[in-house]
Amino acid sequence: MDSELRILVLDDEPPIRKGICTLITHKLPSVRIVGQGSNGLEGLELYRSTQPNLIITDIVMPEMTGLEFLREVRKTDLHTPCIVISGYDEFSYAREAIRLGATDYLLKPISSTELIRAIIKATDSAHETKHTDYEELRSSASTLFLHRLLNGELVEIEKVLQACKTLEISLQEGAVTVITLASPNAEEITRALQWAQTRAVTVTQRGPHGVLFIQGSATRADHLAADILSLNLPALRVGIGQPVTTLSSVHISFESALQALTYQAYYPHERLFTQEMIDRSTPYLDSTDIDTLRLKEILLLGDEDELVTWFNTFFSSLFYIKTPPLSYLKGMCIYLLTAVHKHLGEDLGITKSYFDRVAPFNASTVVSIDDLYNEVLNHLVVLNNKVIVQAIADSDIVIHQAKQYVENHLTEIISSTEIAEKLKMSPTYFSTYFKTKTGQTFRSYVNSRRNEYAKSLLANITMSIEEISEQLGYTDYRSFHRIFKRMNSITPSEYRKRITKR
Missing domain, CATH: 1.20.272 (Zinc Finger, Delta Prime; domain 3)
Structure with a gap:
């Protein structure tokens, strides 16, 4: 029995209330009765001031019933156990009491044996609930910590090791290799992770992937991967990451393990994907x-x-x-x-x-x-x-047709008069219409498109700048040079040198 057990007793009949308290202190001398009340309103005040860890309450009381009292308590406290006593053998009362977290529903008159048994049951239940809450909290904190480790967010090894100790995670400083698991069947990943835990391996679930932290040599990781593949999990795929020498670098191993898994795109019938499969040649195309x-x-x-x-x-x-x-x-x-x-x-x-x-x-x-x-x-x-x-x-079909005409005639001199005639509009009206719809003048738009086209031609080193100037419809090279520099703050030849150095 917990020596710190503090009980609040509520009953509107003083003899019954006193009898309950006397019985408890006689049978359980280590228990403290921290408050006695005759209705739910008194009970709320006593509950807030005394913070009991067990409540015994009658149901039918004046001003506020025991069930109403419990509803108020449960708004902020879901775990403090409660024993409900009543002189009414009503199923609806019992059902509501259980819904509000009562561990027992006792009918008056109450025997001493029945009450003591109910108290012991309630305290055992409270202890189990607290233990469960702690385990859930520790599990959530552990998952968050491991995910941050995989993200590369934790770099101070002292803090990493302290967190492992606090959260009871069996990771130590030293060599580690990450193994990632993938399967269209989530149950296969769960079973593989459970199996790994029986081998004292730290595991977590990261998105659709299972993750194993293998400490020690890379050979151990290879052996564990082979053992996992020997399980009856036909759709499971295993990626082995690059070994790293410190826990704070585990994200590197994780990323490389994920990358290894992507090679099932090339080897759809393989189940094990290693770093040797990855070709790290630099692409020549960007x-x-x-x-x-x-x-x-x-x-x-x-x-x-x-x-x-x-x-x-x-x-x-x-x-x-x-x-x-x-x-x-x-x-x-x-x-x-x-x-x-x-x-x-x-x-x-x-x-x-x-x-x-x-x-x-x-x-x-x-x-x-x-x-x-x-x-x-x-x-x-x-x-x-x-x-x-x-x-x-x-x-706007007018704007679309105008822009399409420009795209098809970038190597020619294009005027708003010419476009307006094609669209059966007056030149003045077309110019105003184009600027209103696009926010720029037609001439500015043509120049910007010709400028982009000029840049694409300059990337072709087989053409001279003079040839490009002619292809763009300029009557002389100097005009092209002047306009290009005005728009790009750099000459055509300087632009070509810049892009060909890439």
């Missing part, structure tokens, strides 16, 4: 090399065959090695879609939310090369066949 403006032009023209041809060329160019990291492939594809969304948004007024709604793309669900190829191409086809067509229909 996002600045992707001609997203050309892709936008193809989309605006609505040529699906040309779109497929362009995308096949782009996707093939990503394979600078036989097995580039899936994260690199995803990153380049995400950049491609983000850039083309931006271009289309500027030209057609399409918002990001519209793209997300009509042509959603979620890279996190992609696990194979074929999936990635198909998902991105299908997204572009939807843009080609649906989004752009609808956006053009919903947007």
Whole structure:
């Protein structure tokens, strides 16, 4: 029995209340009666001032019943045990008492044996509840700590070790290798983690992945991975991370283990993925090399065959090695879609939310090369066949036609008079209309588009700057040089030198 047990007793009949208190102090001398009350209102005041860890209350009392009292208590205290006593053998009373957390419902008259047994039961229940609460709290804190460790947020090894000690996590300073588990069947991951715990391995669940912290040599990690794969878990995949020498670097091992798992995109029938599978060669292609403006032009023209041809060329160019990291492939594809969304948004007024709604793309669900190829191409086809067509229909057709004309005649001298004639508008009205709708003059728009086109041509080192000037429709090189420098604060030749150094 807990020597600190403090009991609050409520009953509107003084003889019964006194009898309960006398019985308790006689049978359980270590128990303190911290308060006695005749109704629920008195009980609330006593509860707040005495902080009992066991309540004994009658039900039917004046001013506030025992059940009403318990409802108030439970608003802030879900755990203090309670024994309800009553002279009424009413099922509805008993049911409500149990709902409010009563550990026993005793009918008057109460025998001494019955009351003492109920008190012992209530205190045992309270101890078990507190133990459960502590375990739940420790488990939550441990999970948070391990996740922060995997995120690389904890770098001071002294604090890491102190947290391990406090949370009773069996990790020590020294070599560690992270193993990650993946499976479409969550039950397989749970079973594998439970098995690992029987081998004194620290584990956690991080998103869809199971995570094991293997201390000691990398060989031990290899053996444990092999043992896990020998379990009857056919869909389970295991990734082994790069060994690290300190707990504060465990995030490096975790990230490399996740990267290893992505290689199931190349080896769909393998179940074990190691660091040896990862080719860390530097890509020769980066996002600045992707001609997203050309892709936008193809989309605006609505040529699906040309779109497929362009995308096949782009996707093939990503394979600078036989097995580039899936994260690199995803990153380049995400950049491609983000850039083309931006271009289309500027030209057609399409918002990001519209793209997300009509042509959603979620890279996190992609696990194979074929999936990635198909998902991105299908997204572009939807843009080609649906989004752009609808956006053009919903947007200002005059502005769209004017911009499309500019795109098709960037190598020519374009005047607002010429465009106005094509659109059957007066030049003055067209100029005013264009500026009102776009926020810039038609001449500024033409210059900005020709400037972007000039930049793309300058990236082609096989053309001289004079040839580029001629292709852009300038009558002499000096005009091109002057306009380009005014718009970019750099000469064409300086710009070419800058981009060719990349």
